[in-house]
Amino acid sequence: MTDTPGTGPGLEPGLAEAQRAHWQRTYTANPGMYGERPSAPAEYAAEVFTAAGARDVLELGAGHGRDTLHFARAGFRVVAADFSPTGLEQLRSTAAEQGLADRLSVLTHDVRDPLPLPDASADGVFAHMLLCMALSTEEIEALVAEVRRVLRPGGTFVYTVRHTGDAHYGAGSGHGDDIWEHGGFAVHFFPRELVDSLAAEGWSLTEVHPFEEGDLPRRLWRVTQQTSRETSR
Structure with missing residues (x-):
């Protein structure tokens, strides 16, 4: 199969655009759908960033910004990125x-495209369930490499992902590469070896913390990793 832009290797053409449109409709129909309170992972990340003396934070998959606003209230300068203009x-x-x-x-x-940010321009990067969207493994690897590029030496990356122990793994429509669609949302469920491989080069893996969220409940990992203090490349 020849890949088209935005689909990624192994993903059928149109999945990425279908998901973008689905999120646009969702944010339009449900303004502030996640409420005003920050997520528990964002509260944790703010504490980690503060302890590390961070000033500049990048949030990937910011949505309508409940976590972004928490980081701003905590005193950070924040760049909030998302593919939904409606949420932003x-x-x-x-x-x-x-x-x-x-x-x-x-x-x-x-995030399938390179981040339009300078090298070593952030002290911390946060992504709550962004990496487990409809991204191929190759696209996830490229994104994490971009995160390492924009982090300063000793910078911290905190992200959360649903994993293969989640009740929705294997349910609904399968798209390959551990991606399953349920209720209109496509999720890339992470095996533990993927977490380890993403921290294998240029990173120090600090913690992989299991937790649950929501009514199902969703089963996730909160991952914390840091770049080398010598170089962020």
């Missing part, structure tokens, strides 16, 4: 209402 517009509006607009900037971006 909700974030921009809420930040202005809360007097936080000067602490953050928004970036409409598809």
